[in-house]
Ligand SMILES: O=C(O)CCC(=O)C(=O)O
């Protein structure tokens with residue numbers, strides 16, 4: 001499994017924010033892991049519905065909004081699950097994925113991980129657009145998903161859609177057995193398209209537990225100031241370049257992505273959850289977030305439109321792995 005992390009894979013991950021590796025697991029291992037997830041499902045209490053966390057103003061704890069059809073088992077946190085799933089337990093005991101990535105990408109000091117197994121029952125099970133973490137929220141840096149679906153065909157759906165905005169159009173990745181997808185946990189927005197067939201995978205979130213906080217590591221980069229609106233309005237190319245740098249720094253880019261993909265984001269929330277009061281609250285919160293971002297970023301609307309135009313069409317990863325089509329040619333995103 002570790003042999004799938006080559007310098008080329010690490011380079012793609014660093015440059016594009018994601019990488020796709022086929023044949024990371026041999027077919028018998030993928031089949032055995034599928035059986036282990038079935039064993040977890042038939043055991044009592046090891047598998048739970050996956051929930052979207054909805055943080056509401058004035059409430060200390062997030063509301064949990066269960067996704068339709070999606071079930072998860074904690075592997076790293078649950079000794080009973082490890083006893084029922086020895087192959088997943090052995091993968092959990094093996095830290096080499098993070099060690100190898102850190103070797104090729106020394107900026108990442110991945111020294112911890114958490115593993116979850118996931119079963120999507122089909123019938124339209126989906127994930128809304130999200131990132132897995134945020135800077136300073138927890139130490140998660142790289143998401144590594146291993147797909148286990150033998151005989152997948154496009155009519156099954158359930159592709160992972162990545163949004164490497166604005167460097168490339170959205171990329172759809174088929175959840176083929178043996179395929180590994182790596183991406184930035186904090187910067188890469190993604191969703192799962194509705195799955196019309198049972199879908200199996202497991203995820204390792206690779207984290208950096210040391211060097212966070214004041215004691216070690218460089219301080220976070222200062223926020224770039226926005227360029228003056230009048231320079232931008234006068235068409236000054238330097239102001240336009242400064243605006244792009246401003247828009248693509250991590251804390252701002254997440255609002256830009258929400259604006260650019262606001263309609264698709266809203267549709268993904270509807271597709272992923274049952275129609276209920278909590279889903280309506282999530283939709284209202286999304287619309288409010290879009291409205292606030294639109295007001296705050298109004299002086300840069302033209303620059304955002306130009307970035308979005310470069311990302312208008314969708315790419316896909318078929319059988320061979322590799323990357324999406326390039327687009328944009330804009331200021332680079334710091335994926336890690
Ligand atoms: O199932 C997938 O392909 C992705 C799941 C996901 O985004 C998550 O667990 O955070």
Ligand SMILES: [Fe+2]
Nearest residue numbers: 130131132190
């Ligand atoms: Fe995710």
